[in-house]
Amino acid sequence: MIIDVHGHYTTAPRQLSAWRQRQIASAGTPFTEELVITDDEIRETIIEGQLKLQNERGTDVALFSPTAGGMAHHYGNEETSKQWTRTVNDLIYRVTQLFPDNFIGVCQIPESPGVSPANCIPELERCAEMGFVACNLNPDPTDGYWTGPPMTDKWWFPLYEKLEELEMPAMIHVSMSCNPNFHGTGAHYLNGDQTVFMQLIQYDNIFKEFPGLRFVIPHGGGAVPYHWGRYRGICEQLNNDEDLIERLMGNIWFDTCVYHHAGVKFLIEVIGAQNVIFASEMIGAVRSRNPRDGNNYYDDTKRYVDAIKDLSDADRQTIFEGNARKVYPRLDRELKKRGK
Numbered sequence: 001m002i003i004d005v006h007g008h009y010t011t012a013p014r015q016l017s018a019w020r021q022r023q024i025a026s027a028g029t030p031f032t033e034e035l036v037i038t039d040d041e042i043r044e045t046i047i048e049g050q051l052k053l054q055n056e057r058g059t060d061v062a063l064f065s066p067t068a069g070g071m072a073h074h075y076g077n078e079e080t081s082k083q084w085t086r087t088v089n090d091l092i093y094r095v096t097q098l099f100p101d102n103f104i105g106v107c108q109i110p111e112s113p114g115v116s117p118a119n120c121i122p123e124l125e126r127c128a129e130m131g132f133v134a135c136n137l138n139p140d141p142t143d144g145y146w147t148g149p150p151m152t153d154k155w156w157f158p159l160y161e162k163l164e165e166l167e168m169p170a171m172i173h174v175s176m177s178c179n180p181n182f183h184g185t186g187a188h189y190l191n192g193d194q195t196v197f198m199q200l201i202q203y204d205n206i207f208k209e210f211p212g213l214r215f216v217i218p219h220g221g222g223a224v225p226y227h228w229g230r231y232r233g234i235c236e237q238l239n240n241d242e243d244l245i246e247r248l249m250g251n252i253w254f255d256t257c258v259y260h261h262a263g264v265k266f267l268i269e270v271i272g273a274q275n276v277i278f279a280s281e282m283i284g285a286v287r288s289r290n291p292r293d294g295n296n297y298y299d300d301t302k303r304y305v306d307a308i309k310d311l312s313d314a315d316r317q318t319i320f321e322g323n324a325r326k327v328y329p330r331l332d333r334e335l336k337k338r339g340k
């Protein structure tokens with residue numbers, strides 16, 4: 001079985017973004033409109049979108065979440081974020097009900113700048129009850145200005161406690177960038193990945209406090225694997241602990257969304273199969289074809305793993321399935337319940 005842990009509902013019916021625009025424009029005045037989308041409209045977008053690509057590319061199950069750029073936690077206030085989050089999570093839930101064999105839910109949470117992450121817990125619990133297996137966690141709810149506390153601050157601890165209790169890993173995933181210095185998917189996303197990794201090294205506290213907490217850092221971990229020597233060196237300097245980075249990697253996984261073969265091969269060589277987890281982020285950040293690579297889609301990431309000839313069968317299985325089952329216990333239980 002091939003499990004893709006990183007998929008977004010970027011093909012959602014247009015009513016969703018129109019609803020969101022009206023919600024944002026309501027700017028604090030009560031917005032009570034319900035989102036109206038039929039099951040047939042959902043089916044159409046999935047069958048012609050993500051499901052078609054899953055079938056063509058030979059992957060089986062995708063962990064499916066709302067569009068990451070669309071989380072946009074900086075808009076409005078906490079209530080704006082709660083209403084939006086509930087609405088998009090409900091839509092993801094409907095996809096998972098219409099296509100239970102192919103999509104398992106990952107939720108957005110209603111973060112808001114300056115508001116305690118503890119306030120996200122009720123939505124997290126609601127989604128857990130609906131069968132979601134993980135959440136996307138935005139380390140920068142300001143969407144590009146990073147004025148909040150680092151992920152290692154006690155500010156986040158109530159949320160971590162709940163994630164640990166629910167056995168839900170968090171994918172560390174920033175949202176859109178409203179800072180013109182940082183392009184969203186080309187700069188802000190990767191900044192987010194390596195910024196959080198560095199926070200984990202610098203403060204080295206949260207996995208001691210929450211040993212069951214698991215972070216999946218997407219986009220191949222940003223620049224982290226490429227600068228592995230730098231991070232290891234800083235780790236030793238800051239903490240005088242040669243083994244720290246290995247210890248941290250007991251709770252951290254990087255996905256395969258780097259969109260070229262050499263990058264995926266390098267990622268696995270440097271980080272090791274035990275910490276690399278298969279994902280495509282499709283249909284997402286880079287949707288075009290690569291004319292220098294057989295005109296294949298950049299985000300057809302299975303091909304890059306397939307093409308690593310010296311990868312052992314055991315490591316291949318770890319990357320495609322084993323790590324997902326280990327990191328996402330709720331997913332594993334659900335699949336087993338279905339005899340998979």
Ligand SMILES: [Zn+2]
Nearest residue numbers: 008068281284
């Ligand atoms: Zn993503």
